Amino acid sequence: DGGITQSPKYLFRKEGQNVTLSCEQNLNHDAMYWYRQDPGQGLRLIYYSQIVNDFQKGDIAEGYSVSREKKESFPLTVTSAQKNPTAFYLCASSHGHSNQPQHFGDGTRLSIL
Amino acid sequence: EDQVTQSPEALRLQEGESSSLNCSYTVSGLRGLFWYRQDPGKGPEFLFTLYSAGEEKEKERLKATLTKKESFLHITAPKPEDSATYLCAVVSLGGSQGNLIFGKGTKLSVKP
Numbered sequence: 001d002g003g004i005t006q007s008p009k010y011l012f013r014k015e016g017q018n019v020t021l022s023c024e025q026n027l028n029h030d031a032m033y034w035y036r037q038d039p040g041q042g043l044r045l046i047y048y049s050q051i052v053n054d055f056q057k058g059d060i061a062e063g064y065s066v067s068r069e070k071k072e073s074f075p076l077t078v079t080s081a082q083k084n085p086t087a088f089y090l091c092a093s094s095h096g097h098s099n100q101p102q103h104f105g106d107g108t109r110l111s112i113l
Numbered sequence: 114e115d116q117v118t119q120s121p122e123a124l125r126l127q128e129g130e131s132s133s134l135n136c137s138y139t140v141s142g143l144r145g146l147f148w149y150r151q152d153p154g155k156g157p158e159f160l161f162t163l164y165s166a167g168e169e170k171e172k173e174r175l176k177a178t179l180t181k182k183e184s185f186l187h188i189t190a191p192k193p194e195d196s197a198t199y200l201c202a203v204v205s206l207g208g209s210q211g212n213l214i215f216g217k218g219t220k221l222s223v224k225p
Binding site for chain 2: 092100101
Protein backbone atom coordinates (compact mmCIF):
# COMPACT_ATOMS: atom_id res chain seq x y z
CA ASP A 1 0.00 0.00 0.00
CA GLY A 2 1.21 3.50 -0.78
CA GLY A 3 1.85 5.81 2.10
CA ILE A 4 4.21 7.79 4.27
CA THR A 5 6.34 6.08 6.90
CA GLN A 6 7.84 8.00 9.80
CA SER A 7 10.30 6.49 12.24
CA PRO A 8 10.83 6.13 15.05
CA LYS A 9 7.41 6.62 16.63
CA TYR A 10 9.01 7.84 19.88
CA LEU A 11 12.42 9.49 20.27
CA PHE A 12 14.31 10.85 23.23
CA ARG A 13 17.02 13.48 23.02
CA LYS A 14 19.73 14.29 25.50
CA GLU A 15 20.91 17.84 26.03
CA GLY A 16 23.36 18.94 23.33
CA GLN A 17 22.50 16.03 21.06
CA ASN A 18 21.36 16.12 17.44
CA VAL A 19 18.68 13.63 16.45
CA THR A 20 17.34 12.68 13.02
CA LEU A 21 13.73 11.82 12.21
CA SER A 22 13.08 9.65 9.20
CA CYS A 23 10.36 10.16 6.57
CA GLU A 24 9.88 7.90 3.55
CA GLN A 25 7.06 7.98 0.97
CA ASN A 26 6.12 5.63 -1.86
CA LEU A 27 3.38 7.80 -3.33
CA ASN A 28 5.65 9.18 -6.06
CA HIS A 29 4.96 12.69 -4.75
CA ASP A 30 7.29 15.50 -5.72
CA ALA A 31 6.77 17.71 -2.66
CA MET A 32 7.50 16.82 0.97
CA TYR A 33 7.00 18.78 4.17
CA TRP A 34 7.84 18.76 7.87
CA TYR A 35 5.47 20.18 10.48
CA ARG A 36 5.62 20.58 14.22
CA GLN A 37 2.47 20.16 16.34
CA ASP A 38 2.26 21.47 19.90
CA PRO A 39 -0.75 21.16 22.23
CA GLY A 40 -3.30 23.90 21.62
CA GLN A 41 -1.55 25.14 18.49
CA GLY A 42 -2.04 24.55 14.81
CA LEU A 43 0.52 22.68 12.76
CA ARG A 44 3.50 24.87 11.91
CA LEU A 45 5.70 24.39 8.85
CA ILE A 46 9.40 23.74 9.48
CA TYR A 47 10.80 22.96 6.00
CA TYR A 48 9.49 21.88 2.63
CA SER A 49 10.96 20.52 -0.58
CA GLN A 50 9.44 20.66 -4.05
CA ILE A 51 12.11 18.63 -5.84
CA VAL A 52 15.19 16.57 -5.09
CA ASN A 53 18.21 18.55 -3.88
CA ASP A 54 16.12 21.64 -3.16
CA PHE A 55 14.31 22.74 0.01
CA GLN A 56 12.93 25.90 1.56
CA LYS A 57 12.58 27.19 5.11
CA GLY A 58 9.12 27.33 6.59
CA ASP A 59 7.88 29.50 9.44
CA ILE A 60 9.95 27.91 12.23
CA ALA A 61 13.15 26.55 10.62
CA GLU A 62 15.61 27.74 13.28
CA GLY A 63 17.32 24.81 15.02
CA TYR A 64 16.35 22.31 12.31
CA SER A 65 17.99 21.01 9.14
CA VAL A 66 16.86 18.78 6.27
CA SER A 67 18.16 17.05 3.16
CA ARG A 68 16.45 15.76 0.01
CA GLU A 69 18.86 13.43 -1.79
CA LYS A 70 16.13 11.07 -3.00
CA LYS A 71 12.55 11.70 -4.09
CA GLU A 72 11.27 9.20 -1.54
CA SER A 73 13.12 10.49 1.51
CA PHE A 74 13.13 13.75 3.49
CA PRO A 75 14.88 13.36 6.87
CA LEU A 76 14.70 16.07 9.52
CA THR A 77 17.53 16.74 11.98
CA VAL A 78 16.69 18.47 15.23
CA THR A 79 19.91 20.14 16.29
CA SER A 80 21.09 21.16 19.74
CA ALA A 81 20.33 24.74 18.72
CA GLN A 82 16.60 23.97 18.96
CA LYS A 83 15.96 24.89 22.58
CA ASN A 84 12.40 23.61 22.82
CA PRO A 85 12.33 20.43 20.72
CA THR A 86 9.64 18.53 22.64
CA ALA A 87 6.75 18.17 20.18
CA PHE A 88 4.94 15.88 17.77
CA TYR A 89 6.62 15.99 14.34
CA LEU A 90 4.64 15.25 11.21
CA CYS A 91 5.89 14.59 7.70
CA ALA A 92 3.66 15.09 4.67
CA SER A 93 3.85 14.82 0.90
CA SER A 94 1.83 16.00 -2.10
CA HIS A 95 1.90 16.24 -5.85
CA GLY A 96 3.80 19.30 -6.96
CA HIS A 97 0.97 21.83 -7.07
CA SER A 98 0.27 23.91 -3.98
CA ASN A 99 -3.50 23.37 -4.22
CA GLN A 100 -3.18 19.59 -3.98
CA PRO A 101 -3.89 17.92 -0.62
CA GLN A 102 -1.00 16.94 1.57
CA HIS A 103 -0.97 13.40 2.97
CA PHE A 104 0.57 12.78 6.36
CA GLY A 105 2.54 10.11 8.15
CA ASP A 106 1.71 9.03 11.70
CA GLY A 107 4.30 11.24 13.34
CA THR A 108 7.28 11.04 15.67
CA ARG A 109 6.98 12.21 19.26
CA LEU A 110 10.23 13.75 20.46
CA SER A 111 10.94 14.25 24.15
CA ILE A 112 13.90 15.55 26.12
CA LEU A 113 15.63 13.35 28.68
CA GLU B 114 -1.75 38.29 7.64
CA ASP B 115 -3.34 35.01 6.56
CA GLN B 116 -5.27 33.41 9.38
CA VAL B 117 -7.53 30.42 10.08
CA THR B 118 -9.88 30.23 13.10
CA GLN B 119 -11.86 27.15 14.03
CA SER B 120 -14.84 27.03 16.36
CA PRO B 121 -15.82 25.65 18.72
CA GLU B 122 -12.58 24.37 20.28
CA ALA B 123 -14.45 21.35 21.60
CA LEU B 124 -17.87 19.88 20.87
CA ARG B 125 -19.69 17.11 22.69
CA LEU B 126 -22.58 15.41 20.93
CA GLN B 127 -24.86 12.52 21.64
CA GLU B 128 -24.93 9.79 19.04
CA GLY B 129 -27.33 10.87 16.29
CA GLU B 130 -27.21 14.56 17.22
CA SER B 131 -26.26 16.48 14.06
CA SER B 132 -24.11 19.61 14.24
CA SER B 133 -21.60 21.77 12.35
CA LEU B 134 -17.99 22.81 12.82
CA ASN B 135 -16.84 26.21 11.59
CA CYS B 136 -13.62 27.33 9.89
CA SER B 137 -13.25 31.08 9.28
CA TYR B 138 -10.37 32.27 7.17
CA THR B 139 -8.70 35.54 6.22
CA VAL B 140 -6.39 35.15 3.24
CA SER B 141 -5.11 37.20 0.33
CA GLY B 142 -7.03 35.08 -2.18
CA LEU B 143 -7.95 31.45 -1.56
CA ARG B 144 -6.13 28.76 -3.53
CA GLY B 145 -7.76 25.90 -1.64
CA LEU B 146 -9.29 24.86 1.70
CA PHE B 147 -8.67 21.44 3.22
CA TRP B 148 -10.38 19.44 5.97
CA TYR B 149 -8.54 16.74 7.89
CA ARG B 150 -9.44 14.33 10.67
CA GLN B 151 -6.82 13.55 13.33
CA ASP B 152 -7.04 10.74 15.86
CA PRO B 153 -4.91 10.86 19.05
CA GLY B 154 -1.26 9.97 18.38
CA LYS B 155 -1.83 9.79 14.62
CA GLY B 156 -1.21 12.02 11.64
CA PRO B 157 -4.03 14.00 10.01
CA GLU B 158 -6.15 12.06 7.53
CA PHE B 159 -7.26 13.98 4.45
CA LEU B 160 -11.03 14.40 4.07
CA PHE B 161 -11.92 17.13 1.55
CA THR B 162 -10.58 19.90 -0.65
CA LEU B 163 -12.75 22.91 -1.58
CA TYR B 164 -11.59 25.45 -4.12
CA SER B 165 -14.38 27.99 -4.71
CA ALA B 166 -17.34 29.52 -2.91
CA GLY B 167 -20.50 27.44 -3.28
CA GLU B 168 -18.62 24.19 -3.60
CA GLU B 169 -19.75 21.20 -1.50
CA LYS B 170 -18.22 17.76 -0.88
CA GLU B 171 -19.72 14.75 0.93
CA LYS B 172 -18.36 11.58 2.44
CA GLU B 173 -20.56 9.29 4.51
CA ARG B 174 -21.89 11.40 7.42
CA LEU B 175 -19.69 14.40 6.61
CA LYS B 176 -20.45 17.31 4.30
CA ALA B 177 -18.13 20.26 3.74
CA THR B 178 -19.28 23.60 2.34
CA LEU B 179 -17.42 26.80 1.41
CA THR B 180 -18.27 30.50 1.30
CA LYS B 181 -16.00 33.46 0.65
CA LYS B 182 -15.22 33.80 4.36
CA GLU B 183 -15.75 30.41 5.96
CA SER B 184 -16.25 26.70 5.62
CA PHE B 185 -18.54 24.38 7.53
CA LEU B 186 -18.15 20.70 8.23
CA HIS B 187 -21.62 19.31 8.81
CA ILE B 188 -21.89 16.01 10.67
CA THR B 189 -25.18 14.20 10.23
CA ALA B 190 -26.27 11.59 12.79
CA PRO B 191 -22.75 11.14 14.18
CA LYS B 192 -21.50 7.89 15.66
CA PRO B 193 -18.89 7.40 18.43
CA GLU B 194 -16.30 6.48 15.79
CA ASP B 195 -16.56 10.04 14.43
CA SER B 196 -14.86 11.26 17.61
CA ALA B 197 -11.60 12.96 16.61
CA THR B 198 -10.03 16.37 16.15
CA TYR B 199 -11.02 18.01 12.87
CA LEU B 200 -8.49 20.36 11.31
CA CYS B 201 -9.05 23.03 8.68
CA ALA B 202 -6.22 24.45 6.56
CA VAL B 203 -5.92 26.91 3.69
CA VAL B 204 -3.46 27.76 0.96
CA SER B 205 -3.56 31.37 -0.15
CA LEU B 206 -2.69 32.86 -3.51
CA GLY B 207 -0.23 35.09 -1.70
CA GLY B 208 1.45 32.24 0.12
CA SER B 209 4.58 30.42 -0.96
CA GLN B 210 4.50 26.89 -2.28
CA GLY B 211 3.67 24.53 0.55
CA ASN B 212 2.51 27.16 3.00
CA LEU B 213 -0.57 25.39 4.34
CA ILE B 214 -2.03 27.48 7.19
CA PHE B 215 -3.78 25.38 9.83
CA GLY B 216 -6.39 26.25 12.39
CA LYS B 217 -6.08 24.85 15.91
CA GLY B 218 -8.80 22.28 15.35
CA THR B 219 -12.15 21.27 16.85
CA LYS B 220 -12.13 18.27 19.17
CA LEU B 221 -15.34 16.31 18.63
CA SER B 222 -16.60 13.77 21.15
CA VAL B 223 -19.65 11.65 20.31
CA LYS B 224 -21.19 9.74 23.21
CA PRO B 225 -23.28 6.61 22.69
